Amino acid sequence: MHSRTWRVAAALLALVVGVWVGLRLHPHAAPPASGVRVPAGEASPPVPSDLDKPWDPDVPPRVSIPEKLPEFSLADRAGKPTPISTWQGKSLIINFWATWCAPCRREIPLLESLSRDWGTRNVQVVGVAVDYRDKVLAYANDLKIPYPILIGEQDALDAATAFGVESPVFPFTVFTDRRGQIVTLFVGELHKPQADLILSIVQNVNEDRIPLATARHNIADGLHALAPNPSS
């Protein structure tokens, strides 16, 4: 194509980039931090109104998942501080949940079955309840949840945010390989076909059959294939 065309294109690009940079530098461009606190934390700084903010439903929350499992320690059901590194060397399914969250409750029977079916294959399910201790204990004892549960309020929320989700929603489930590398993070209610797909790919990573990057792409493609067709 004519070189003049490219020059004009470059100039137009410079114009767009310039405007974009200008708008990014604008002090109001960065939205204020979310006021989410769990479960009875401090209030966010005063804000006039969310209704004044631009509505952009196409912008998902910022997510920046770490490569390695972040270190954190929370009290277990007996109250004993338990670091997540307790299960070092195992592939982990870390499920963040709360008793007030209906999809979290719906998910627990699936996690129980995953614990049963995959427990012999070096896979460990760990529940992390971001909730009041007494409520979690009552619910976990009532259901006789067989896998370990770590419990906390702000400290458990800090553990959740350490996985890179700016404003955590529940449930979300982290899958790691046996080396503690995060293979994927699944937000929302997990169902059996999705769990089976992810775990089979995690096992491929554990057995050094595929590299981590391939596993992540395979999971993304597989979840896409499993997702209901919006047109149907």
Add this chain to the structure above:
Amino acid sequence: MNVLIRASFILAATLGVVGLAAAKPWWLRGATSNDTDFLPPDVAFRVGSRVDGNVVRVRWVIADGYYLYRKRFSIAAESPDLTVGEPAFPPGTLKTDPYLGEQEIYTQQVVGTAEFKRSDFGAHPMQIKVTYQGCAEAGLCYPPITKVLFPQNAGGPTGQVLGPHTAGPPPTWLTAALLSGAAAFLLAGLMLRKGRRLPTPN
């Protein structure tokens, strides 16, 4: 003119490719929006407040596919010398959940009202603290959200308009952005002209 059209096409294609690549990280790109996408809490549930006489009104605008639980709301005094009465909410929709039982929920929007008294005659800016909690039909829930709001007088000079509208950047910043863009445009033009030689007659 043709050059400009072709250049615009290249620009649009470049921005399109960059936009697609930057739109979502890989772990969200793998599934449809109903599966793993979720709105930030302040977009899923937007809240504003105003004062009408001795009543404070708090309005939540709820995104499609999301809902708030009636029994999870609270409106309380935050500023000194302010007393807020028991808040009232309209009847919601009943939602039956096998794991949580029957719950009353709100979709689209809800307005909660509460009477208040001020004993300082307006010496302090009025602040209230609101708490709410909700979920998405797609199968995820947000932790309880607590916010401090400044209710404004309805219809007053600083009255807050309760309705979705976009607040653009102040004109001065927009001007600065456009000027910086224009400057980059001119600079790029000058740099690209550098080294260009006029044809010399043989």
